[in-house]
Amino acid sequence: MARQLALFASAASPTILVGDRGDVTYIPEFLDREIADALVRELSADTRWRADSRLMYGKRVMVPRETAGRGEKMPQPWTPTLERVRAAVERYTGTRYDYCFLNRYRDGRDAVAWHGDRDGSRDARLIVASLSLGATRTFQLRPKKDSGLRHDPVSVEVTHGDLVIMRGDTQLYWEHRVPRDPRSTGERLNVTFRQHRARDGEMPSASELLAYADDAIASLR
Numbered sequence: 001m002a003r004q005l006a007l008f009a010s011a012a013s014p015t016i017l018v019g020d021r022g023d024v025t026y027i028p029e030f031l032d033r034e035i036a037d038a039l040v041r042e043l044s045a046d047t048r049w050r051a052d053s054r055l056m057y058g059k060r061v062m063v064p065r066e067t068a069g070r071g072e073k074m075p076q077p078w079t080p081t082l083e084r085v086r087a088a089v090e091r092y093t094g095t096r097y098d099y100c101f102l103n104r105y106r107d108g109r110d111a112v113a114w115h116g117d118r119d120g121s122r123d124a125r126l127i128v129a130s131l132s133l134g135a136t137r138t139f140q141l142r143p144k145k146d147s148g149l150r151h152d153p154v155s156v157e158v159t160h161g162d163l164v165i166m167r168g169d170t171q172l173y174w175e176h177r178v179p180r181d182p183r184s185t186g187e188r189l190n191v192t193f194r195q196h197r198a199r200d201g202e203m204p205s206a207s208e209l210l211a212y213a214d215d216a217i218a219s220l221r
């Protein structure tokens, strides 16, 4: 029971990052350090990381980070701590999650370029709960060009155990990224808890699985 409570180290102090045509909340230290450490150990032990490459203007270039999927209908199952953390995120957000995507940023040269999750999908409103582990990096949000919104980019330093929750219209009107950071030398893991299409429980399409990597190539230009 003590460990259960410790999951919510400082979940009482969330910050609203986006409140206009979108809903993004930042919860620093959502995970107690001990749990976050255990999660890194488990994920590092057996996750089969993929190095994706994309064809860009006739050239094959590597996506600047490694990816994996765990959970239902994914290449690998949940780990015990990942299940516990999922349950905590479910309680906190009042939503169920079926699977997660994982990103591994080996150092500050790895990144994810501006994108909206589930771009072009009719389920753009499904919640995405994004957990940071390891090295501190900058997570940024800005309105999409066609959103009609005028707003400076929002930046937050996300670190070990922090949670970012994107809800509502966020993916329709806003995009997000983790830019390259030459000063950052450590490894960062990111876990995004997600739902399959709520309507029919069908697996995300191959293009959807890759969609979140789509613009990553832009960061290589």
Ligand SMILES: O=C(O)CCC(=O)C(=O)O
Pocket: 101, 103, 112, 117, 130, 139, 176, 177, 178, 190, 192, 212
């Ligand atoms: O690493 C992060 O914090 C963001 C990852 C992301 O945007 C994604 O996987 O869609």
Ligand SMILES: [Fe+2]
Pocket: 115, 116, 117, 176, 212
């Ligand atoms: Fe994303």
